[in-house]
Amino acid sequence: MKGQERALKILAGFRRAGRIPSALLFHGPAGVGKRTMAARWATVLLCENSGKAEAPCERCRNCEAAGRGAHPDLKLVGAAYQAALLEEEPETQRTLKVGTIRHLRRDMETTSLWGGWKIAILEDAQALEPASANALLKILEEPMPRTLWILLASSPESLPKTIVSRCARVPFGALRGDVVEAILVARGVPAQTAREIARLSGGSAGRAAEIWEEIAEEESLDKSGPAAPFEIAESLPRELALARKKAERIIALEIERLRLSHLEGAVPFAKAEPALRELRSLLRAVGSNADPRTATVLAQIAVEGL
Numbered sequence: 001m002k003g004q005e006r007a008l009k010i011l012a013g014f015r016r017a018g019r020i021p022s023a024l025l026f027h028g029p030a031g032v033g034k035r036t037m038a039a040r041w042a043t044v045l046l047c048e049n050s051g052k053a054e055a056p057c058e059r060c061r062n063c064e065a066a067g068r069g070a071h072p073d074l075k076l077v078g079a080a081y082q083a084a085l086l087e088e089e090p091e092t093q094r095t096l097k098v099g100t101i102r103h104l105r106r107d108m109e110t111t112s113l114w115g116g117w118k119i120a121i122l123e124d125a126q127a128l129e130p131a132s133a134n135a136l137l138k139i140l141e142e143p144m145p146r147t148l149w150i151l152l153a154s155s156p157e158s159l160p161k162t163i164v165s166r167c168a169r170v171p172f173g174a175l176r177g178d179v180v181e182a183i184l185v186a187r188g189v190p191a192q193t194a195r196e197i198a199r200l201s202g203g204s205a206g207r208a209a210e211i212w213e214e215i216a217e218e219e220s221l222d223k224s225g226p227a228a229p230f231e232i233a234e235s236l237p238r239e240l241a242l243a244r245k246k247a248e249r250i251i252a253l254e255i256e257r258l259r260l261s262h263l264e265g266a267v268p269f270a271k272a273e274p275a276l277r278e279l280r281s282l283l284r285a286v287g288s289n290a291d292p293r294t295a296t297v298l299a300q301i302a303v304e305g306l
């Protein structure tokens with residue numbers, strides 16, 4: 001868990017003091033490791049061998065089951081969980097329903113199957129409906145011993161104050177560029193590309209992974225030949241809002257690539273400057289309703305031959 005030392009320190013403090021709150025609120029931007037940290041920390045609590053260490057042993061049956069997402073005392077509560085409960089599709093689960101919270105309550109109130117903690121991770125606490133938030137509040141007001149609720153949200157302000165007041169807050173910040181870069185490199189992204197993506201990611205490893213997926217997809221297209229810009233434009237999603245987002249990322253990446261090649265002396269100022277100006281104006285245009293396909297084509301043409 002690189003880059004979230006502050007959160008780690010707070011969590012380690014709870015364990016050292018032997019006082020683990022019954023509810024934690026992990027708050028911070030998307031894609032910075034809240035979910036990974038929640039799953040890892042839950043595993044540390046469940047692990048038979050972790051003792052005072054801050055890492056799970058990864059060998060005991062608790063670690064093994066938690067790693068497979070199959071630990072009977074650890075619940076990851078999100079769209080997939082609710083969909084399985086309701087026998088519906090995960091994509092259709094927009095909110096967390098009160099029935100889901102009631103089901104969880106019954107589950108959390110039964111004795112731990114493997115004799116340790118019972119833990120529920122709410123992957124998106126902002127999806128709680130008002131009635132669900134009330135039901136959860138009642139649970140948090142009378143916590144059962146050795147039960148832990150971990151709520152994930154973008155900010156405390158995005159949740160009812162009554163809920164927040166029952167949780168110990170654990171803040172997560174944007175990741176440093178070198179941390180995002182290292183995460184990408186560890187996943188096999190070439191160093192130079194990792195550096196470019198890290199600068200565009202806004203400190204979110206999740207966003208960086210999305211950008212990398214798009215680059216990989218883009219690079220799988222045949223980019224030689226005069227039709228290439230159009231092929232890239234054609235690869236944009238059908239839905240306008242999604243196409244716009246992707247076009248913005250493609251253009252932003254071209255800007256970053258060109259900026260770096262210029263800094264490294266590969267492209268002279270006289271060529272880089274007008275192309276950068278053109279790309280920046282296209283980026284602004286996409287942001288204010290220009291057609292994303294046209295803008296993508298023009299962006300490819302602007303950097304042709306550089």
Ligand SMILES: [Zn+2]
Binds near residue numbers: 050
């Ligand atoms: Zn273990």
